Structures are given as C-alpha cells and as structure tokens.
Amino acid sequence: MRAAVFHGNGVLRVEEHPDPVVERPDDVIVEVEACGVCGSDLQILNVPPGHPSTPPVVLGHEFVGRVAAVGDAAGVRVGARVVVDPDPKCGACHFCRTGRPAACTNILALGVHRDGALARYTKAPAASVYPLSEGVEATAAALIEPLACVVNGTNRAAARPGESAIVFGAGAIGCLFIAVLKAAGAAPLIAVEPSEARRPVATAVGAEIVLSPDEFAVRREELFPLGADIVVDAVGTRLAAAIDCAAMGARIVLFGMNANALPPIRQYAITERSLSIFGSYISNFTFPSAIRLVEQGSLPLAPIVTHVLGLEAVHEGLVLLRSGEATKVVITP
Ligand SMILES: [Zn+2]
Numbered sequence: 133m134r135a136a137v138f139h140g141n142g143v144l145r146v147e148e149h150p151d152p153v154v155e156r157p158d159d160v161i162v163e164v165e166a167c168g169v170c171g172s173d174l175q176i177l178n179v180p181p182g183h184p185s186t187p188p189v190v191l192g193h194e195f196v197g198r199v200a201a202v203g204d205a206a207g208v209r210v211g212a213r214v215v216v217d218p219d220p221k222c223g224a225c226h227f228c229r230t231g232r233p234a235a236c237t238n239i240l241a242l243g244v245h246r247d248g249a250l251a252r253y254t255k256a257p258a259a260s261v262y263p264l265s266e267g268v269e270a271t272a273a274a275l276i277e278p279l280a281c282v283v284n285g286t287n288r289a290a291a292r293p294g295e296s297a298i299v300f301g302a303g304a305i306g307c308l309f310i311a312v313l314k315a316a317g318a319a320p321l322i323a324v325e326p327s328e329a330r331r332p333v334a335t336a337v338g339a340e341i342v343l344s345p346d347e348f349a350v351r352r353e354e355l356f357p358l359g360a361d362i363v364v365d366a367v368g369t370r371l372a373a374a375i376d377c378a379a380m381g382a383r384i385v386l387f388g389m390n391a392n393a394l395p396p397i398r399q400y401a402i403t404e405r406s407l408s409i410f411g412s413y414i415s416n417f418t419f420p421s422a423i424r425l426v427e428q429g430s431l432p433l434a435p436i437v438t439h440v441l442g443l444e445a446v447h448e449g450l451v452l453l454r455s456g457e458a459t460k461v462v463i464t465p
C-alpha cells in the first residue's frame with residue numbers, strides 16, 4: 133500500500149509500505165476513509181522536533197475507517213465503521229489503575245510511535261476501536277479524535293454558562309475549543325489568531341470577535357476589563373499572554389504542544405490572582421462524548437475542514453497548515 137512514512141530529521145515520504153496484518157487476537161485492521169493532519173504532526177516534522185516520535189513510522193492519528201480484518205478476540209465485525217483512540221491505554225499501570233489514562237506509562241501512540249493512518253490500512257487494538265454511525269461525513273468523523281482531546285481540556289476548565297473566554301490560536305484545535313465553549317455557554321467568547329485566512333473559520337464556529345494579536349493588545353482592556361474567566365492556549369507558546377489576560381480565579385488550559393517553547397512567566401500573577409493552570413494532554417474517557425457530539429451534529433464543525441486532499445498531496449497539506457492558510461487538512465488515503 134501507499135503510506136506517508138516519517139523517516140526522522142523532518143523527512144516525510146509517500147512510499148510503498150507493507151500492509152498491516154492480524155498478528156494478535158485483539159488486532160483490528162482498518163481501511164482508512166479519512167485522516168486529519170494534526171499540529172503535532174507538524175511538530176514531529178520540525179527540526180529539532182517539537183514532539184517526540186519513533187521513526188520510521190507511518191504518521192496520522194485522527195481517522196475514521198472501516199474494519200477490514202480482525203483477530204479472533206477483537207469483538208468487532210468486518211465492515212463496521214469505526215473511529216480509533218490512537219493512544220491505546222494499557223489498563224494495568226499505576227496511572228490507568230488510578231483513573232488517569234492520559235498518563236498511562238505504556239501508550240504506544242498510533243501515527244507517532246507505531247504505524248498510523250496516513251495509509252490505506254492501519255492496525256489498532258480492539259479496546260481503542262469505537263463504532264460510528266454511517267450518517268456522519270468522513271471529514272467530520274476525522275475531527276472526533278481532536279474533539280475528544282478538546283472535550284477533555286474543556287472539562288478541565290469546568291466551563292460554566294456566562295463565563296468569559298479567550299482562545300489563543302484558531303487552528304483546528306482552537307476552533308474546536310471555540311465550538312465546545314460556545315455550546316457550554318461562554319460569553320463573551322473571543323479568539324486571537326494571526327492568520328487572516330483562519331479568522332473567518334473561528335467566527336463560523338462561534339467566536340463573537342476574532343482579533344489579530346496586535347488588535348487584541350489594543351482592545352483587551354476594553355473587551356475584558358476584569359480579565360477572562362477561561363483562557364485557552366491552543367498554540368503551545370502563549371502561557372505568558374494567557375496569564376496577562378486572566379481574571380481573578382481564572383482557569384487557564386494549556387493544550388498546544390511545543391517542546392521548544394520556553395516562555396518567561398510572571399509567576400507573581402498566578403499567585404496573586406489565584407489562577408488555576410491545567411495542562412491538557414490527549415483524551416480522558418472523552419471519546420464517547422466526542423462521538424455523540426459529532427453523531428448528533430451538535431457543533432458547527434464543517435467550516436473547520438478547509439482542505440481535503442489525496443495521500444500523494446500530503447506535502448501540499450503540510451505547506452497549507454504551516455502557512456496558516458488551512459485550518460484542518462484531511463487526507464483521504
Ligand atoms: Zn492530533
């Protein structure tokens with residue numbers, strides 16, 4: 133089959149790759165319908181990488197597909213439509229056994245540390261496979277994995293109706309936060325995004341005002357005289373800015389991933405304003421919620437997928453994402 137294989141040192145090649153085969157009783161082979169390209173894929177491809185991985189590896193972890201083959205104990209039927217949690221939890225380590233699966237010490241992530249879904253076929257353990265109804269558009273289904281992570285982040289902030297919120301970064305993750313915070317009743321809800329191309333998408337998913345960072349610096353006092361109750365950093369480098377605009381007792385959710393970011397922090401403001409700062413990593417029992425939100429059509433997700441490309445055009449997709457022209461690129465292998 134054709135697959136987008138990361139070879140280390142920023143090199144991604146679309147090339148021939150062996151089809152995955154059933155080896156264990158719980159193996160599920162999935163024929164991929166659609167797979168999103170994630171900000172963390174860009175971080176993996178950066179030199180030096182902003183996110184660790186184990187090359188050579190097929191990238192791609194945000195996907196929907198159809199079961200093509202199963203082991204004896206997989207418990208799903210061939211032909212079923214499925215989405216997959218790409219971070220299989222072991223269920224047996226200290227953190228799994230104490231209710232913190234995102235901290236599982238034995239995760240071998242699909243598309244990061246083992247082969248993922250930027251390929252015609254991929255393989256997942258049955259415990260990570262979730263059924264999905266036939267009526268969902270493949271492009272919307274490809275957003276379920278990042279949405280599960282965003283629902284986790286939103287839960288951490290414990291958003292209450294009528295609280296004000298600022299989202300830094302209106303890429304796909306920022307837009308998913310905007311959509312979920314809007315559904316949770318955030319008001320006002322403001323996004324800050326440098327890319328002009330991305331700002332209309334943020335508006336379409338529920339942001340009342342979308343500003344460039346320069347415009348935000350000018351209008352912040354007027355829009356948030358008391359600061360914002362919830363601040364989301366969907367970039368991975370905006371903690372200092374998030375602290376600057378946080379209200380007394382605000383919650384800050386750090387979601388973006390950039391291992392090279394070392395922002396200077398005014399620690400005094402965290403203490404003096406009693407801020408809560410939450411790191412939010414992957415999903416946390418939130419796949420069922422994300423699937424339900426997408427199956428029910430509860431969120432206006434369609435504008436987020438700005439580009440749908442074939443596998444051979446994956447590099448074009450990376451350029452569109454890096455330039456900020458695309459919000460979410462979905463590949464149909
Ligand atoms: Zn992702």
Ligand SMILES: [Zn+2]
Nearest residue numbers: 222225228236
């Ligand atoms: Zn574990």
